[in-house]
Amino acid sequence: MYILVSSPPSAKGQIVLRQLDNEGQLFDTFFLDSVDFAGAVEALDEEGVRWVWSDTAHWYPGLLEQGVRVGRCHDLRLCHVILRNAEGAAGSELAHGPASAWDEASADRVIAGATLFDDLLDDGMSGPNDPGRTAALAGIPVSQSAAWAEISDEPGDNPYGDDESLAEFQRQLEAWLGSDRPGPLGLLLAAESAGALSAQEMRFFGIPWHVDVHNRILTEMLGPKPQFGGRPAKMERLAEQIRVALDAHGLNPDSPQDLLKALRRAGLDVSSTSKWELYNLKHPVIEPLLAYKKLSRLHTANGWTWLDTWVADGRFRPEYVVGGVVTGRWAAKGGGALQLPASVRGAVVADPGWSLVVADAAQLEPRILSALSGDLAMAEAGRGHDLYQALVDQGVVDTRDHAKVALLGALYGATSGQSAALMPRLTKAFPQAIRLVEEAARVGERGGIVSTWLGRSSPRPDKLWWVDAVLDSDTPAGPQRDRARQEARSWGRFTRNFVCQGSAAEWALSWLAGLRQRLAVLGEPGARPHLVYFLHDEVMVHTPEACAEQVIQAVRESAAAAGRLLFGEFPVEFPVEAVVVDNYGAAK
Known part of the structure; x- marks a missing residue:
């Protein structure tokens, strides 16, 4: 059963439940007081309702606080992003419609005995490309009516509007069922929404954190907590060693600009203060500087201020x-x-x-690659084995470290160094796997879109100026063409990894x-x-x-x-x- 739930502004404290058919059309409506809402959710959830609401992060915490756990949901905000960008649903109204509050809400949150899938594992169906899995994979049998939920405790809490939630559901239903691979895409919508439930439950329970142990760790590594701010004692001692080694009295090692100037005055040819650039240099300042950077990172990211800000009641x-x-x-x-x-x-x-x-x-991503590409040799190498060690045992590479470097190089598009040197051997051993990532890279270089196994699609670059510059044989050799090729390769590395990392997700x-x-x-x-x-x-x-x-x-x-x-x-x-x-x- 599927139900749309809303709280109209004209009726404070009232919840409206609307039962919808499988096409998103209304066929029944009833009401209850908001004080009874959590109890109603708990009772209906036991009957297998799939709750679909505007944003799990907004609505689920209140239910958890009242002791109500939801089994399944459909998060309209998260599913909107997937369906609006999915190449498989590119012909839908949702994909072509103007930007809306759903897009704005999603952009605000982007940073660069049944199971959920019960009876799907041994149902005799074929793989996820089988259209027959359309409804079952997302838990919405086409032969039954649908229930969707928009939860709002008080008038005005729903930023999308009562009618807009229903309209959005109808657009999503049309985009999903009308896509070229509705079965896999439906599974992705269900999995993404289940992830939203897990995220809120993890925040509700919290990570058990022992403040006394954390304080002891900080004291052992940094020295006693400064009483009036400033650097902890061990960091200050290292700072003084840095000043002496660089002959730079008064140097603030926390200032990248001042530190870079001091390093250059000391004869070190560096372009940044990155630890990766400093690591292989020979100079008396390197050891205390790297030690200082490590402690500074701890003090800044997880020091006493972090502890006071983020840990409460042992969580x-x-x-x-x-x-x-x-x-x-x-x-x-x-x-x-x-x-x-x-x-x-x-x-x-x-x-x-x-x-x-x-x-x-x-070794999740390499294993995912073997399945995406259908490379039986690669899959067999990892059966019952450490996949990296298996490559050594098969004579593909000579050490486990080289195996890891080679596979990660294939996933991330390494074009130089050890990864590039090992690529021919990897290509010979696993041709289908390497062909898949290479083809994904070529699509990206042309400014095209690639998709994950279940149908999440990569963004298209904002500017495609390099495509003509690379493909047009009349473009003369020179800085513009070189830059175009660099841009193309860069985006190709992104699409190469997108397919594997997204499918692993x-x-x-x-x-x-x-x-x-x-x-x-x-x-x-x-x-x-x-x-x-x-x-x-x-x-x-x-x-x-x-x-x-x-x-x-x-x-x-x-x-x-x-x-x-x-x-x-x-x-x-x-x-x-x-x-x-x-x-x-x-x-x-």
Whole structure:
């Protein structure tokens, strides 16, 4: 069942429920008081309703605070972005319509016993290109009526308008079902929306953070917390060593401009103060300067100010931005949730009687590439093996490090150095995989669009001036043509990686969604395992100690299920390394 929910401005405290048919047409309406709304959601959710609302990040937190967990949803804002940009739905009204509040809301958030997919894994259907999966993959049987929800607690809370929410749903339904691959695209919409639910639940539960441990880490690494601001003692000692080595009394090492000038005066030919540029230089200043940079990063990004700002009541609650990266990867607002350094991970400590299960998918993007390209040799190399080591064992490369460099070079378009030198051997071993990324690069170089396995499409560059300059044989050789070729290659590297990284993000969302539903039935009410962290190919679950082994099983089952869901019977494995620890720092 699917229901549209709204709160009209003319009726404060009232919720209007509108039942819609499978084409988005109204066929029933009824009302309830807003104070009864959470209870109604809880009751209806048990019947399998799919809630579709304007923005999960806006509406779901209030339900969580009242103890209501939603099983499935369709996030209109997130799905709008996917459908508006999807090449497979390019002929829809949604794709051609003028910019609207939906586009503005999405732009504001972009930073550069059933499971969700129950009965889809062994239903005898073919792969995700089968149009017969259209409705089932997104959980919306065409033969049944549809339920969509727009949740608003108070008049004026809905920025899109009552009628506009219904119109937006109708446009999305038309774009999705009228696309050239509605089955995969429907799965993407469902997975993206499930990710939005997970993001809000992770923020609600928070990452368990031990303030005393964090303080101890900072004191050991930086020295005592300064009483009146300024640098911690160990940083100040290093700063003085830098000044002496550069003969620069009064130098502020936190000023890139002043530091760069001092380095050049000392005879160092540098163009920046980047640690990567400094690393191989020989000079007495290098060692204290690199040490200072490391401590400065810790002090600035995760020091005492960070601790006071972001950790409360023993929890770090970051704001995840689902789909915040164009490839579909997540981003985060504030707190650096996706860049927690190893030095502070020891402060992530499970509650008494609880444990942390930390799991990550091994060599995810190369495995995704094997499935995208149908390269059986590459898939077989990773079956039951460390994929990088398998390349060594097969004689493709001589060391595991070289295998990693070669594969990542293929994914990211490395054109020089060790990656380029190893590419011929990689191409010979896995021709289909390399052909796929090379073709994606050529499309990008021509200013074209590429799409992920399920149908998220890459943005088109704002300016395509280089296309004519490169393709037109009459363009004379010179700076303009050289620059055009450089721009083309740069965009080609982007599209080359977009296909693999975006498809890996789809697998990860499917893994996350399946795991979320499996965890919901473990343990006891009020003490169930729950996701607290997600980073591209890594998850962390906070679990009662008694459930830890069940959680590990759920993590691995969800990974295998995600692989089958996306790639059917193609023989690619997605092994997951999972450990039980009492603090995050012990997991690595």
